[in-house]
Amino acid sequence: MNVSAKEKSLTYFNKHRKSKLAHNGYWRHDYKYILSAIKTIHPERLIDIGCGPGAFLQLVQDRFPEIQLNALDLSEEMVQETKERLADTAIITAGDAEKMPLDDSQYQCVTCNMSIHHYPHPQKAVNEMYRILINGGYVLLNDMDCITPIRCLANLLFPHLPGGDVKMYTRSEILSMLRKAGFTNIHYRKISPFSFLCSAEKKSYSSHPDR
Ligand SMILES: C[S@@+](CC[C@H](N)C(=O)[O-])C[C@H]1O[C@@H](n2cnc3c(N)ncnc32)[C@H](O)[C@@H]1O
Numbered sequence: 001m002n003v004s005a006k007e008k009s010l011t012y013f014n015k016h017r018k019s020k021l022a023h024n025g026y027w028r029h030d031y032k033y034i035l036s037a038i039k040t041i042h043p044e045r046l047i048d049i050g051c052g053p054g055a056f057l058q059l060v061q062d063r064f065p066e067i068q069l070n071a072l073d074l075s076e077e078m079v080q081e082t083k084e085r086l087a088d089t090a091i092i093t094a095g096d097a098e099k100m101p102l103d104d105s106q107y108q109c110v111t112c113n114m115s116i117h118h119y120p121h122p123q124k125a126v127n128e129m130y131r132i133l134i135n136g137g138y139v140l141l142n143d144m145d146c147i148t149p150i151r152c153l154a155n156l157l158f159p160h161l162p163g164g165d166v167k168m169y170t171r172s173e174i175l176s177m178l179r180k181a182g183f184t185n186i187h188y189r190k191i192s193p194f195s196f197l198c199s200a201e202k203k204s205y206s207s208h209p210d211r
Contacts, residue, residue, distance in 0.1 A: 006074065006096070009118050009164030013075035017053055022078075025055030026114045030142055033191045034111060035063055037199055041138050043067055043108030049097050049129065050074070050115020054082030061086060070107065072100060098124040105134045113142040114195075116174075117158075120166050123177050130181040133202040139183065144168045145196040174198055 016022050025031060038046065038060065044067065048057050051071035061069060069090035073079050079094045086092075095101045097112070098121050110129045119125050129139045144154070151168045158165040169177075171188055174196070178186050183200035191197045 005118065005120050005159075005164040005166045007164070008162065010074055012163040013052070013073075014077040017075075017077040017081045022053045022081075023055060025059075026052060027142070027195060028055065030113065030191055030195050030197065031056055031059055033197050034113065034140055034142055035059060037138075037140050037197065038064065038067075038109060038111070041109050041140075043137070045070065045107045046109040046111065047071060047102075047107045047132065049100075049110060049112040049125070050118070051082050051092070052078050052115075054078075054085040054092075056111070056113055057082060057090060058085055061089065072097065072102065097128065098122075100128045100132060102128075102132050104131050106132050108134055108137045110137070110139045111142070112139070114144070116141065116143050117168055118164050118166055122169060122173075123180060126177040126181045126183075130183060130202055135202055135204055137202050139178075139198075139200050139202075141174065141178075141198045141200070142191075142195060143174075144194055145171060145190060146194045171196065 046067050047070040049072050051057055051073045057069055057071055071082055071092045072095050074096055076094045079092050082092045097119060110133055116122050154168050175186060175188060178200045182204060184203050185201035188196060188198040
């Protein structure tokens with residue numbers, strides 16, 4: 001049977017809610033960079049897409065208790081774990097990043113950490129991030145980036161892994177998705193040998209011509 005990447009992600013992450021790796025945050029060493037970017041944005045409402053078990057959101061809550069927190073994840077088990085972890089102080093929704101069950105123009109900041117490489121149609125997810133941001137809001141996108149031979153090898157291995165990993169997107173693919181969605185003021189930087197953090201602003205003066 002040909003199981004889709006999304007079905008694989010759902011099954012895998014539903015099972016791993018209580019794993020130590022999940023509990024601590026999958027790429028915890030990157031969080032300090034994302035937290036300092038949040039500090040400069042100073043959002044009133046933030047949503048974390050592909051939140052996993054909420055390790056990152058818990059740090060955001062500890063550091064910035066004034067921010068209203070929201071999150072979305074495909075896995076109902078991860079959603080439940082995040083709800084419990086944040087003691088029901090945040091609004092956590094089960095759903096697909098590529099078709100978010102969320103209203104337009106709600107958040108000043110969208111974060112998405114180590115999740116986009118699970119999306120088969122990442123442009124749809126980036127368009128959705130744009131849609132749910134208010135004008136002047138920022139997306140902070142964090143994912144894997146490494147030297148080309150390792151990226152190519154990882155991309156060959158991904159379909160054989162159990163977690164529904166789809167593709168380690170290149171810097172130019174990420175930049176192109178953000179531009180196509182309508183984002184401006186895009187800054188991409190490597191934050192470790194294996195990861196990047198990209199920020200981009202929604203600044204629309206009229207509706208985007210592609211949608
Ligand atoms: C590697 S974990 C990262 C979790 C968390 N962001 C962190 O940094 O620890 C990837 C997460 O993305 C979620 N995910 C995968 N595909 C998704 C989709 N299409 N929509 C929403 N979430 C998705 C998975 O359920 C999982 O919780």
